[in-house]
Amino acid sequence: MASLLVTGGAGFIGANFVGHWLSTHPDDRVTVLDLLTYAGNRANLDHLAAELVVGDIRDERLVTELLQTRAIDTIVHFAAESHVDRSILGPDAFIETNVLGTHALLKAARQHWVDGGRPHRFHHVSTDEVYGTLSPTDPAFREDTPYAPNSPYSASKAASDHLVRAYHHTYGLQTTTSNCSNNYGPYQFPEKLIPLFLLNTLAGRPLPIYGDGQQVRDWLHVEDHCHGIAAVLERGRIGEVYNIGGGAEMANLAVIDTLCAEVDRLFAAEPALKERFPDAPAAKGLPSASLKSFVTDRPGHDRRYAIDCEKAMRELDYRPRHSFESGLAATIRWYLDHESWWRGGQDGSYRAFMQANYRDRQPVA
């Protein structure tokens, strides 16, 4: 039986991971350490047999106490400030949590595990954004692609990756790192492209497309990501880095058109949706795509990300199972079936976010 400390486990990917891990390792003990920032939601863990400790990863004393009292042997580190747009508007929180927070965790882990001679694993969850941006013809990111982060978010994640690497090489901390592409799926806070555009569609609000909408991302269903992390924990080599991708490179406009078409199809097939969401264009017989609105581009917007996950496939037998179309349809279904989650949340998450909408989204044409 293992005892896991999952940081950021009340957020999007962390909560999905806790659910995935407990369904495959029901005898393990899972403690979640989460500060419950705007992105964290205790309701994400309601149905799971995990203990939630509300606290900050920068609190080294608290982390040490948890390592001791819960006999933690595995840390899976998700906690982060995770949205590029927010990092452009206010980078400080990204340095605080992603860099200093990761370092506080590493210090506590080293002291308790390495100095104490205890078997352990520290798994660090990172992003493909640390590798920078690709041209249309560049090969996909490999684990040995040089780092070239372009946003305060990706720079802070790159710094945390380097600290994890250094703690392995210098102190012998038993680490692994995974760098994944853009996730989507249940429980994603509606500031990110897919849930934001879905909920805007249902409310009849504009879909703010940055620049020309031809930026490419490699979409990864969160369940596939969780499988990938579990494979690294179970079969990954210590000190190694593994890229995890979904094999679904798509331009933003293609993602948005697929989403709009699926919403239109569902409204045509299920008349009750028209009553539930009367402001949606699809409720009035109009295409959801009529809400598309081109707005000023994000500063420093990376053009293309693509992941080469050949190493994870070869060494770990990792395979993404969701196609983008089926994964997106399942995700839309989940949001339709969990309206109280996105309307409520710990502090009315979606509503609060939309009311405090922090980005000036002026149409450019």
Ligand code: NAD
């Ligand atoms: P999220 O923003 O949904 O959740 C982050 C969680 O961390 C929240 O529950 C928040 O309350 C918690 N948190 C923030 N600061 C904290 C602190 N100081 N102490 C304790 N908890 C704190 O993020 P996500 O999308 O689930 O991402 C999880 C991880 O995966 C992050 O490290 C992110 O960089 C990485 N990642 C995400 C994506 C993606 O597409 N979402 C892609 C690549 C990598």
Ligand code: TYD
């Ligand atoms: P996002 O979900 O913010 O993830 P990331 O910036 O980490 O890739 O954005 C995904 C893509 O969608 C990215 O190219 C930016 C674009 N985007 C928009 O065009 N409009 C939006 O309102 C948002 C949130 C994102």
